Amino acid sequence: METINFKELEIKNIDGTTQKVDIANQLANVLYYSTNSIAAVSTALDIYKVGRATLDAETAIAVKEVLKKNFTAIVQLALNPILDQIINADAATH
Structure with missing residues (x-):
């Protein structure tokens, strides 16, 4: 299990530099409304409330x-x- 901070996701730009982006609310909403996993619904709530979540294999x-x-x-x-x-x-x- 590992905790991921979805409010500070580091992505690589086309020029090779990196920047941090916040995908927490978007990911939480999509996960919440589209998953069939009860554990993933709980994870979506964590992501929405605090921007990060600890994932196991099922939620990953x-x-x-x-x-x-x-x-x-x-x-x-x-x-x-x-x-x-x-x-x-x-x-x-x-």
């Missing part, structure tokens, strides 16, 4: 699915490695 998978359908590739490039690490770490312990 739900977030990854929402990202793929609703967010630009640059946001996916920033978050997918973190989400994959959570998913793979959980799989390694089982």
Whole structure:
């Protein structure tokens, strides 16, 4: 499990520089209304209220699915490695 701060997501600009963006409210709303996972609904509420959440494999998978359908590739490039690490770490312990 790992805590991700969605209010300060670091993305890479086209010129190679980085900037922090806040996707917390957008992600929380999309996750809340589109997931079929009860755990992900709880995660969406955490993201909405405080801007960050601690994810396990189930919630990381739900977030990854929402990202793929609703967010630009640059946001996916920033978050997918973190989400994959959570998913793979959980799989390694089982």
